[in-house]
Structures are given as structure tokens and as C-alpha cells.
Amino acid sequence: MVFTDFFYNLKKRNVPVTLTEWLVFINALQRNLMDCNSQKFYFVARALLVKKESYFDNFDEAFLETFRGVEIPLDLKDTLEEWLQNPFALLQMLTPEERLLLLQNPIFEQFRKNLLEVLQNFQMPIEPSEALKSWLQDPYELRRMLSTAEIAALERLMLEELRQLFEQRMREQKERHDGGDHWIGTGGTSPFGEGGRHPTGIGLGAQSRTHSAIQVAMKREFRNYRSDMTLDIRQIQMALKKVRNLKRTGLEEELDLEETIDKTCKNAGELEIVMVPPRKNKAKVLLLMDAGGSMDPYYIMVNRIFSAAHQLKTFKDFKYLYFHNCIYDQLYKNMAFRESIATNELLHTYEKDYKLIIVGDASMAHSELFSAGGSIDYYNYNPTPGIIWLKRLKYHFEKSVWINPVIPNYWYANSTIDYISKIFPMFHLSLDGLDAAVRKLL
Amino acid sequence: MADEFDKFQGTDDYIVSSDLKDIVNVAIALQRPLLVRGEPGTGKTLLAHSIAKGLNKRLIVWNIKSTTKAKDGLYVYDTVQRLYDSRFGDKDVSNIKNYIHFGKLGEAFTSEDQVVLLIDEIDKADLEFPNDLLNELDDMSFYIYETGETIKALQRPIVIITSNNEKELPDAFLRRCIFHYIEFPDPQLMERIIYVHHPNVRKELVWQCLEKFYKLRKIEYLRKKPSTSELIDWIGVLMKAGITESELTTAFPFLGTLIKKEQDYDMLMKEKSVIGDRNAKSFSNERHFF
Numbered sequence: 001m002v003f004t005d006f007f008y009n010l011k012k013r014n015v016p017v018t019l020t021e022w023l024v025f026i027n028a029l030q031r032n033l034m035d036c037n038s039q040k041f042y043f044v045a046r047a048l049l050v051k052k053e054s055y056f057d058n059f060d061e062a063f064l065e066t067f068r069g070v071e072i073p074l075d076l077k078d079t080l081e082e083w084l085q086n087p088f089a090l091l092q093m094l095t096p097e098e099r100l101l102l103l104q105n106p107i108f109e110q111f112r113k114n115l116l117e118v119l120q121n122f123q124m125p126i127e128p129s130e131a132l133k134s135w136l137q138d139p140y141e142l143r144r145m146l147s148t149a150e151i152a153a154l155e156r157l158m159l160e161e162l163r164q165l166f167e168q169r170m171r172e173q174k175e176r177h178d179g180g181d182h183w184i185g186t187g188g189t190s191p192f193g194e195g196g197r198h199p200t201g202i203g204l205g206a207q208s209r210t211h212s213a214i215q216v217a218m219k220r221e222f223r224n225y226r227s228d229m230t231l232d233i234r235q236i237q238m239a240l241k242k243v244r245n246l247k248r249t250g251l252e253e254e255l256d257l258e259e260t261i262d263k264t265c266k267n268a269g270e271l272e273i274v275m276v277p278p279r280k281n282k283a284k285v286l287l288l289m290d291a292g293g294s295m296d297p298y299y300i301m302v303n304r305i306f307s308a309a310h311q312l313k314t315f316k317d318f319k320y321l322y323f324h325n326c327i328y329d330q331l332y333k334n335m336a337f338r339e340s341i342a343t344n345e346l347l348h349t350y351e352k353d354y355k356l357i358i359v360g361d362a363s364m365a366h367s368e369l370f371s372a373g374g375s376i377d378y379y380n381y382n383p384t385p386g387i388i389w390l391k392r393l394k395y396h397f398e399k400s401v402w403i404n405p406v407i408p409n410y411w412y413a414n415s416t417i418d419y420i421s422k423i424f425p426m427f428h429l430s431l432d433g434l435d436a437a438v439r440k441l442l
Numbered sequence: 443m444a445d446e447f448d449k450f451q452g453t454d455d456y457i458v459s460s461d462l463k464d465i466v467n468v469a470i471a472l473q474r475p476l477l478v479r480g481e482p483g484t485g486k487t488l489l490a491h492s493i494a495k496g497l498n499k500r501l502i503v504w505n506i507k508s509t510t511k512a513k514d515g516l517y518v519y520d521t522v523q524r525l526y527d528s529r530f531g532d533k534d535v536s537n538i539k540n541y542i543h544f545g546k547l548g549e550a551f552t553s554e555d556q557v558v559l560l561i562d563e564i565d566k567a568d569l570e571f572p573n574d575l576l577n578e579l580d581d582m583s584f585y586i587y588e589t590g591e592t593i594k595a596l597q598r599p600i601v602i603i604t605s606n607n608e609k610e611l612p613d614a615f616l617r618r619c620i621f622h623y624i625e626f627p628d629p630q631l632m633e634r635i636i637y638v639h640h641p642n643v644r645k646e647l648v649w650q651c652l653e654k655f656y657k658l659r660k661i662e663y664l665r666k667k668p669s670t671s672e673l674i675d676w677i678g679v680l681m682k683a684g685i686t687e688s689e690l691t692t693a694f695p696f697l698g699t700l701i702k703k704e705q706d707y708d709m710l711m712k713e714k715s716v717i718g719d720r721n722a723k724s725f726s727n728e729r730h731f732f
């Protein structure tokens with residue numbers, strides 16, 4: 001029994017697994033070190049095949065893809081109950097990109113129709129609340145609440161079982177919430193306890209380990225650890241660490257040969273060793289940020305990251321300025337675009353060993369980039385086109401990078417993003433992108 | 443080599459999840475180093491202690507500093523000492539072996555019984571450090587250039603390596619290890635951990651403390667989030683001071699046990715909702731933590 005499908009699924013999901021790790025995995029299987037079809041299999045497989053937690057989520061995806069049909073989802077009722085208790089937890093599990101993808105899935109439409117049919121034929125003990133009706137009417141609501149894996153699993157569930165489950169759930173809700181007709185729980189459930197049943201909070205009873213490996217993988221607990229998605233406010237700490245790599249390492253003392261010889265001679269031949277701490281070469285950073293509307297969520301975050309890094313004394317010097325959409329002959333000291341400094345002056349003030357980091361979506365009308373007077377700021381007619389300014393910056397500073405929050409998939413050929421990426425090395429505003437950008441700057 | 447492998451079941455003083463137990467046993471069976479990563483305060487170092495205790499083996503600890511070199515773990519040839527000794531003539535300097543001191547890895551190899559070797563906080567060292575150890579970890583042997591000896595491990599040590607999330611480790615090194623990421627304990631696990639350290643604490647106090655603790659951890663603005671050891675200390679302090687859980691609902695005594703950074707502390711003290719004092723200044727509308 002060889003899980004070659006699993007291996008290829010892992011590679012497809014960008015988990016960096018090689019033959020070495022795979023052979024260890026097979027070896028462990030042969031020696032019966034992990035039982036199949038249980039949680040142990042999942043955790044041991046993960047421990048052997050994935051070496052960085054940023055790939056745990058990719059591993060989960062591959063695992064689900066390979067093993068999803070294998071298990072009989074008898075435990076699915078637990079998942080469904082959990083879901084019904086707190087659908088908002090599921091909401092949080094999806095990224096905006098995933099929600100977009102789900103909207104295109106035709107399975108949802110079918111599921112929604114089935115569900116409506118079932119509920120219509122079914123005599124409810126109490127009137128379904130407006131919330132439930134609107135939930136069913138609005139497919140987008142529903143789509144947002146379920147992951148692809150769950151939808152597929154639900155398909156397999158018999159409609160009859162589903163109906164019984166709803167019936168049971170409805171009754172239970174009525175009892176516990178004392179006649180309230182709110183089907184779906186409200187957003188703020190306590191962080192612990194089983195699905196918020198215990199009002200003061202802590203969970204009761206022993207930890208139950210009845211969940212299957214599939215359920216563990218479906219939880220997708222490690223989604224936040226991924227490093228290839230656009231930077232989110234939750235990842236600021238990690239991003240900060242990447243940026244701090246701009247500080248060079250290797251701070252051990254060195255033998256100062258000259259001084260040692262000198263001192264030894266002065267000591268009439270008695271050996272005297274002199275060590276000297278190395279010179280620290282810290283980077284100087286100039287950060288230019290696009291503060292036009294679409295960049296709002298990003299520039300605050302980026303500024304915060306770099307300011308925090310600066311407070312931690314990562315940089316010898318750190319300056320930041322703003323521009324709107326594209327760089328012209330003025331750069332601004334604050335977001336209100338009041339105080340400005342001429343770009344020419346910047347080129348004279350900052351030496352070429354400053355590391356230039358430009359953060360922007362590089363998205364604008366072609367005229368903004370290529371034409372004189374292209375600046376969208378009516379009052380600041382720019383005689384020199386934006387692209388000339390960009391080139392001037394590029395040639396002045398020895399090392400520069402452009403960081404873009406837009407996903408690389410959308411960097412279409414012949415767009416302004418494309419042209420700008422031909423001037424500055426362009427990186428995505430994600431943890432991986434920041435990593436690569438920092439390496440480029442070193 | 444026996445097929446049956448040592449079963450690590452955890453020890454009384456260390457709560458370990460069942461998945462971690464399985465992974466430890468697999469690492470021992472496959473004879474590969476176990477790399478454990480996680481936030482500070484999740485019990486990585488204690489894991490190695492627990493493994494040594496649970497398997498009744500000696501524990502050798504190699505604490506890595508930023509200045510540590512891979513060679514130091516193998517052996518050190520103390521040339522300076524030899525030079526000084528030759529100067530003063532009362533020691534036998536002809537035998538190099540007297541000046542070869544084994545590092546922790548060397549110690550582990552030369553031990554007659556199997557030991558547990560803990561390489562603690564490997565990411566503190568230089569980026570190249572793990573790569574320098576690769577061969578030695580694979581072959582379990584190293585060569586002493588000065589004496590021409592090859593030291594081979596008499597018993598293959600069980601190697602546990604811990605890393606904070608400070609730096610990235612090189613891929614070649616990662617490939618050779620079995621990897622586990624210890625997540626920060628969830629409230630249920632945390633409760634059990636607390637009972638190990640404070641067996642006589644009242645349940646209600648624990649629940650209140652846990653609630654406040656996890657809410658604190660959710661605050662994004664904190665420079666340093668409180669960790670497991672700080673929570674345990676805090677509960678100990680509360681118990682000693684005789685604070686009850688009802689007092690905890692309106693105030694936050696001994697906040698300094700949990701929050702170690704001055705800026706965090708100052709910021710939290712200003713927050714009305716944290717310290718529960720109606721007279722406290724309210725910082726701003728957007729920051730409502732509780």
C-alpha cells in the first residue's frame with residue numbers, strides 16, 4: 001500500500017516534501033508506527049513530512065484531498081452540531097479569497113434547494129425565525145458558512161438524517177434558550193466550554209478524542225500560519241521579524257591580530273590576546289508609501305511594522321514619506337499631503353546606500369505613469385512623467401524594492417504594475433514576499 | 443536493534459498531549475532528532491526533561507547562545523591553556539589529549555548508556571549552525587583533527603532540539619528532523635497544567651484567571667503576551683495573597699506578574715475595562731478589550 005497520491009497532492013499544494021522524507025514516512029508505515037484511519041496517522045504524518053508550521057495548512061489541504069473519501073463520516077454529526085452551535089467560527093475559517101471561490105461552486109445551489117425542500121415538507125414545532133428564513137434565502141450567507149470539504153461531506157449525508165438532526169436541534173434550542181426562536185447562535189460565544197453551553201466558561205468533562213483525522217484536518221487550524229497570503233493585521237509580528245533581518249548578524253568577537261602582537265611585544269613576549277567586538281553595520285531605510293484610497297489598509301500596517309522595527313533599533317536611520325498613486329516631483333511628510341519635500345531634494349539628501357522600499361499597488365491609469373501632467377492631483381501639474389521619477393529613484397539608490405499588496409496573479413502584462421516591476425524588483429506583501437524583499441536588500 | 447520501541451507516556455509533572463507522545467515515540471523509533479518549535483512558554487525545554495525522566499535516562503543539556511559554534515559542541519582544543527602551561531613548565535604539555543575537552547555532543551557520544559541530548563534554542567545561534575551539525579547528527583560520529591581519533595557514539599543518543607520562532611532554520615537541517623509545533627495550550631489543557639502546579643487551587647479561581655488570561659492574550663497591541671509560566675506564577679501569587687474570584691471580577695491585582703513590558707503595563711493600567719476602576723482614564727473609544 002503506497003500513498004503515492006498523497007505525495008503528489010502534497011507537492012501540488014507546495015508542501016516542500018522530498019523523497020527523503022517520503023521514504024522515512026513509508027518506513028514508519030512499514031514498522032507499524034502509526035495506525036491508519038485515526039488521529040495518530042494525521043499527526044505522525046505531519047511530523048514526518050512537514051517541517052515548518054507555515055506549511056501546516058497546505059498539508060491539511062492535501063490531506064483532505066487525498067483521504068476525504070476514505071473515512072465514513074459517522075462523526076460528521078458532531079461537526080454539524082458544532083457548526084450549528086457556532087457558524088461564525090466557520091466564517092472566520094475562510095479567507096476572502098476562499099469565499100470568492102465558493103460563490104462559483106454549483107454544489108451550493110443544489111444543496112440549498114434540497115435543504116429548502118426538506119424544511120418545507122417538514123412540520124416544524126416552532127415557526128422558523130426570520131434569521132433562518134433569510135439565511136436560507138440568501139445563498140451567499142450559506143456559502144460563506146461552509147468550507148468545500150464540509151459541503152462535500154454534507155452531500156453524502158442522507159437528507160433524512162439531516163432532517164432528524166434539524167428537528168433535534170430545534171427542540172434542544174427551544175429548551176435551552178427558553179423559548180427564544182433564534183436558530184443561529186449570536187456572534188459572541190465564550191472562548192471555551194463546549195460550544196458555549198457553559199455560561200461561565202470552562203469546559204466540562206475530559207477531553208474527548210472521538211474526532212477523526214479528517215475532522216482534525218478540516219479544522220484548518222493553521223490557516224493563519226501560512227506565509228504566502230497577503231499580509232494581514234494578525235501577521236504583523238511575523239512580518240516584523242522578517243524586516244528585522246535587515247540587521248546584519250554575526251556579532252562574535254574577533255581576534256585583533258595587530259593589537260595582540262603589539263601587546264605581546266610590549267609584554268616582553270608574554271602572550272596577551274586582544275579580542276575586539278565587530279563593527280555593526282546597520283541598514284538605513286527610506287520607506288515611500290502610496291497613501292491613496294485603495295492602499296489604506298496596507299500603509300498603516302506597513303508603517304507600523306517599520307516603525308516598530310525602528311524602535312527596536314534595527315535600523316541606523318529610518319525615514320518615511322508618502323505619495324499618491326505614483327511618484328512625481330513632490331513627496332509628502334504626512335497622509336494629509338500638506339508638508340512636502342521635493343523629490344530632487346530627496347535625491348540630494350539621502351545617500352545612495354539608503355535602502356529604498358516603496359510600498360504601493362502600482363495600479364494607475366497609463367497616463368498617470370507615462371504622461372506629463374498625468375498626476376491626478378490637479379493642483380500639482382508635473383512636467384516630468386511619473387516613470388522618469390521612478391527611474392531616477394532606481395538609479396540613485398543602490399538597493400531598492402517595490403512591495404505590492406496585490407496578489408502576483410493579477411500582475412498582468414502591459415499593466416502599470418508590469419511596467420513598474422520592470423524597473424524595481426517587485427515583491428508581494430506577504431510574509432514570503434517580505435522575506436525575499438529583505439534578502440534582495442541585504 | 444529491537445523492533446519494540448521505548449514507550450514514552452509522559453510524566454506526572456508534565457502534561458503532554460497524546461499526539462506529541464506519539465511523535466516522540468516515533469522519533470525514538472526512527473532514531474531521528476525531534477525538532478520542537480513553539481511560542482516561548484509552551485513547555486519545549488520541559489518536554490526533554492520529561493522524556494529523560496520518563497525513560498529513566500540521563501539528560502544532557504546544551505544551551506545554545508548566539509556565540510555558539512557547532513565545533514564547540516563536539517570538542518574544544520584549548521590551545522591558549524596549553525601555551526600558558528608550557529610557559530610555566532609544571533604541567534605535561536606533550537600529550538594533546540589533556541587539552542581536548544569534549545563539548546555536550548561529545549559527552550553524549552562517549553557516554554556508555556543511552557542519554558537524552560537536549561539542544562536548547564538552536565535558532566539563537568548563527569544561521570549556519572544547524573548545517574554544521576548535519577554530518578555529526580547523521581553519522582553520530584566526529585573526527586578530532588589534533589589526535590586523529592574518531593569518536594563514534596557508543597549508544598545513539600535521543601536528540602531533542604528546541605527552537606523559538608526567532609529565525610528560520612536551513613532546509614537541509616529540517617529535512618533530517620521530525621518536526622512538531624507545540625501550540626499554545628488551549629484553556630482545557632491549561633487548566634490541567636495549572637492543577638499540576640497548584641493542586642489545591644479552587645476551581646472557580648482557576649476559571650476566572652483563565653478567562654482574564656486568554657482575554658489578555660487576545661490583545662494585539664501587547665508587546666509581549668503573557669505565557670504559561672507567568673500564569674502559573676500569577677495564580678500562585680493570588681493564592682498566597684488570598685484573593686478570591688469575586689474580587690477578580692472587578693479588579694486585576696498583581697498585573698505585573700503577567701505583564702513584563704513597561705509599555706504594555708502602562709497602557710493596560712489606563713484601560714478602564716482592565717483594572718475595573720471607574721475612575722481610571724479611558725484611553726480611546728476603539729480599544730475596548732473586554
